[in-house]
Amino acid sequence: MSRPPIPKPRARSTVKNRFDSIPLLDLHRQYEQIRDEVLTALERVCASQRFILGPEVEAIEREIEVFVGGATAVGCSSGTDAIWLALAAAGIQPGDAVITSAFSFFASASAIIRAGARPVLVDVDPMTLNLDPEQARDRLDSGGDNRVHAILPVHLYGQCADMDRLRHVADEFQVVIIEDAAQALGGKWREGAAGSMGTAAAFSFYPSKNLSAYGEAGLVTTHEEELAERLRRLRNHGMAGRYRHEEIGWNCRMDAMQAAVLRVKLRHINEWNQQRRLRASAYDDLFKSAGLSRGGSERPVQLPGNAAGALHVFHQYVIRVRRRDELRTFLSERNIGTEVYYPIPLHLQECFAYLGYAEGDLPEAERAAAEVLALPMFPELTEGEQEWVVESIAEFYA
DSSP states (O other), rough: OOOOOOOOOOOOGGGOOOSSSSOOOOOOOHHHHHHHHHHHHHHHHHTTTTTBSSHHHHHHHHHHHHTTTOEEEEEOHHHHHHHHHHHHHHTTTTTTEEEESSSSHHHHHHHHHHHHEEEEOOOOOOTTSSBBBBHHEEEEEEEEHSEEEEEEOOGGGOOOOOOOOOOOHHHHHTTEEEEOTTTTTOOOOOOEEESSSSSSSEEETTTTTTSOOOOOOEEEEOOOOHHHHHHHHHHHHHEETEESSSSSSBBOOBBHHHHHHHHHHHHHHHHHHHHHHHHHHHHHHHHHHHHTTTTGGGGGGEEOOTTTTTTOSSSSSSEEEETTTHHHHHHTTTOOBBBBBOOGGGOOGGGGGGGGGOTTSHHHHHHHHHHHEOOOOOOTTOHHHHHHHHHHHHHHHH
16 A cells, blocks of 8 residues: 655744654553563563573573574573673683674673674675675685684674675684674574574663563573583582582573563564554655655765665664764654664774774774664654654755
């Protein structure tokens, strides 16, 4: 069914907000749908008095294993811990180097450092903003003081990186792939589910994620049972049995309350992911109808790039725009929530100055950091709200 045309922009001084506010994310609407299920699950945990690991965590691990296609799942305390656990269990250690994207959340690089290794930051594909396989290959081909032992691709915003090309590079140079799938539960690359395509993969269930806990929680998946056993030790102080520590581990255990919430939400995730895809498609149509995404290099809005092999889950709907910060201020004045993921690429972060990167080294990541803007995106977002977001952006550029 065709959508109504976007109304012509009105004078800014006379515009009255059609909505009191449109948040970037509204978890309250989701809670209203699943409130009874969640409270029943939390009561079950309270009645059991099993609050750390235990039956609820074991259950969500089994359910995630089925969801991602059979990879063993090990729950932990956060997505950041999940990346570190995956790297450590895979044997990354001091003196090693790990290739990852320069355009990602801080944890993608900080977990590498926590494992004792050195992040090797490479540029991104300008369409998807995921790790560019050719850039990774060039870095591997050039050698360096630190031997690269792993590639950590980030499935940014819910879209899987090009795993065909990355696995080809990994096979050629005999390095492992650890997926940073923190934003991509339910995403796919061709027939492969996010979390099933590397030696191990890390997920985050931070409250803003498409599958979200009511606090911090994470999980690692792997097809290698020996690696899974090591993950279980590392998340629990390196214990192989009660008070028997085979190696130095950490306290990275998932708590049962979070597992119980995740079990409720996992039953809905396929429907919610589909709703996100429909909202993304609606945004695309609205921007095109408004003429904002046409006109080549002069267009004010560039829509998200979708790779042919990827099933996107749209953890975020991120456009690239001219005069980004001015637009964000304009939308904020209308109480339309936005966010910038991410305003400073990793290679230009002050704490990583010792890595030796300079401005201009990774131009695609730098350009993305200046242009990206995340718009409201959640399954319960209404068509009217999306129309108002796009009308407002159209008025800004009029």
